[in-house]
Amino acid sequence: MTSCQQAEEPIANDPTDQAGPMTRAATLGNFYRVVYVEVNDVNPLNAGEYLLSDGTPFFTHVILFASNIRGDASGNVHNYNNPNNAAILANPSTYIAPLQAKGIKVIMGNLGDHTGAGFANLTAAQIGTYTDDLVAYDNIVDGYDFDDEWAEYGTRGYPYANSTSYSNMIIALAGKTNKSISVFDWGNTGTLSSTAISHLDWGCQGSLNGYGFNSSFAAGKYLPLFVNLTSPLSDTAIRSRTTQAKNADARGICFFNLPMSSYRLSSFNAAAQAFGETVTHTGTTYTKDYGN
Numbered sequence: 541m542t543s544c545q546q547a548e549e550p551i552a553n554d555p556t557d558q559a560g561p562m563t564r565a566a567t568l569g570n571f572y573r574v575v576y577v578e579v580n581d582v583n584p585l586n587a588g589e590y591l592l593s594d595g596t597p598f599f600t601h602v603i604l605f606a607s608n609i610r611g612d613a614s615g616n617v618h619n620y621n622n623p624n625n626a627a628i629l630a631n632p633s634t635y636i637a638p639l640q641a642k643g644i645k646v647i648m649g650n651l652g653d654h655t656g657a658g659f660a661n662l663t664a665a666q667i668g669t670y671t672d673d674l675v676a677y678d679n680i681v682d683g684y685d686f687d688d689e690w691a692e693y694g695t696r697g698y699p700y701a702n703s704t705s706y707s708n709m710i711i712a713l714a715g716k717t718n719k720s721i722s723v724f725d726w727g728n729t730g731t732l733s734s735t736a737i738s739h740l741d742w743g744c745q746g747s748l749n750g751y752g753f754n755s756s757f758a759a760g761k762y763l764p765l766f767v768n769l770t771s772p773l774s775d776t777a778i779r780s781r782t783t784q785a786k787n788a789d790a791r792g793i794c795f796f797n798l799p800m801s802s803y804r805l806s807s808f809n810a811a812a813q814a815f816g817e818t819v820t821h822t823g824t825t826y827t828k829d830y831g832n
Contacts, residue, residue, distance in 0.1 A: 565789060566785070566786045566787075566788075566789045566790060567815075568592075568815040568817060571785075571786060571790075571791075571792045571793075571815070572600045572601055572742065572763065572791050572792025572793070572794075573598055573599050573600050573601070573792055573793060573795075573808075573811065574599070574600065574601040574602075574603065574742075574744065574763060574792060574793070574794040574795070575587055575599050575601070575602055575603065575794070575795045575796075575798050576603045576605045576649065576794070576795070576796045576797060576798070577602055577603065577604060577605055577797075577798045578605050578797055578798075579604050579605060579606075579624050579625060579628055579831075580622070580624050580831075581800070581828065582798055582799065582800050582828065583635070583800070583826040583827060583828050583829070583830075584602055584604055584628065584635060584636075584639065584646070585635060585638060585639065585826040586798060586800060586825060586826050587599050587602045587639065587644065587798055588602075588638065588639045588642050588644060589802070589821055589822040589823075589824050589825070589826075590802075590805070590808055590819050590820075590821055591819065591820055591821075591822065592812065592817050592818070592819060593817060593818050593820075596642075596643065597642050597643060597644050598808050598812065598819045599644055600643075600644065600645065600792070601644065601645045601646075601647055601682075601683075601720075602639055602644055602645070602646050602647065603647045603648075603649040603685050604625065604628060604629075604646065604647065604648055604649050604681075605649040605651070605687075606625070606649035606650060606651035606687065607619055607620065607621050607622075607625050607629075607648055607649065607650050607651070608620045608621075608622070608650070608651055608652065608653035609650060609651070609652060609653060609657055609658060609659065609670060609691070610653045610655050610657065611655040611656055611657025611666075611696070611698055612655070613696070613697065615666070615697070615698075616666075616669065617657045617662060617666040617669060617670050618669060618670060618673050619650070619670065619673035619674055620653060622831070623831040623832045624828075624830060624831030624832065625831075626831070627830035627831040628830060628831075629648075629677060629680060629681075631830070632680045635830070636680060636681065640682070645682040645683060645720065646681050646682050647681060647682060647683045647684065647685045647720065647722065648674070648677055648681045648683070648684050648685070649685045649687065650674070650684060650685065650686050650687065651687045651689060651690060652687075652688065652689055652690035652691030652692070653690060653691075654690055654691075654692050655691075655692070655696055655698070656691065656692055656693065656694070656695040656696035656697060656698030657691060657698050658688060658691025658692075658693055658701065658727075658728075659686055659688050659691070659705065659706045659709050659728070660688060660691070660693065660701035660702065660705050660706040660727070660728035660731060661691070661693050661698055661699050661700065661701050661702060661705055662705045662708070662709055663705075664708070667705070667708055667709045667712050668712065670709070671709065671712050671713045671716055672716070674713060674717075675713070675716045675717050678717055678719060681719070682719055682720055683719045683720025683721060683722065683741065684713065684717075684719065684720070684721055684722070685721075685722045685723070685724065686710075686721075686722070686723045686724065687723075687724040687726065687727075688706070688723075688724070688726055688727025688728050688729065689724075689726060689727060691727075701727075701728050701731075702731075703731045704731070704733075706728050706729070706731050706732055706736070707731065707732050707733040707735065707736035708736075710723075710732070710736040710739055710740070711735060711736055711739060713739075714739035720741040721739055721740050721741060722740055722741050722742045722743065722744070723740060723742075723743050723744070724743075724744050724746055725743045725744055725745055725746040725754055726746035729743065729746075729754075730756075732756065734756075737756060737757060737761070740757075740761060741761070741791075742761055742762060742763055742791045742792070743757045743761060743762050743763070744762075744763040744766060744794045745762070745763060745764050745765065745766045745794075746766065747766060748766065748768040748796070749766070749767060749768050749771075749772065749773050750765075750766060751764050751765050751781045751784065751785075752764055753788070753790075759788050759789050759790050759791075760789055760790070760791055761791055762790055762791055763785075763790065763791055763792050763793055763794045764781075764784075764785050764788070764790050764793070765778075765781045765782060765784075765785050765793040765794065766793075766794050766795075766796060767793070767794070767795045767796065767807060767811075768796050768797065769795055769796060769797045769798060769799060769804050769807065770796075770797050772804065772807050773807075775806050775807060775809070775810035776810070778807055778810040778811055779810040779811065779813050779814055781793075782810070782811040782813075782814035783814040785814075786814050786815065793811060795807070795808075800825060800826075800827075800828075801825060802821040802825070805819065805820075805821050
């Protein structure tokens, strides 16, 4: 299932409308370069093969996309890993630790699954069981990312989304882990309370190839550029938008759907050029040798 890639795109918010004072100056060292990897198709180890001129990885965070929030007919809500996610999470020494050894944070991506249950309609009890499932991976991953798509709220006996559950879920998870928590800015992120947002490492702008900020997030907690690597912006536009994000002291930028091969290298080079840097590929490609 492809996600972060709906047919209709939200309108990006005004990039000048930012919450809170800017208290950090964006540098290459504190500017996140996040990438979503569709692990049904692409081995996540490929993200570690893009290097800056000093040999450090271009990507700072890799999101394993995606595990699912799944509800059953009895109202039980749990995490579900399809065979590909399950294989990766069951073999962290093979698929996760090598990235971490390079200094890359590996994030467990989470997504709705057409069952009626989602982050924004859970009861307190369901929040408890679901977040317990997530923190079972605390010793494997560096954080948890949430994309509020495909839940199909109001179906299969589950209620419609409400204005508090998503916040309550994030707050409950933050009480159980000190790992990173982040959100893709789509769906019901507009319901997130200031308390919930305070627990987030970042929010990522939700429009494919779009640029903009969300006034609920400080610039330093937001990734305003979301590049769709299936059909990316021009290199000139990526360089320009990354420069804008840097000058706005944004948390960083994000890329979606890393390909198996290195044919999008110029997109990463364009982003690095905003900092006077270059990116090379090692020449190593990892095939998908897990799951189904």
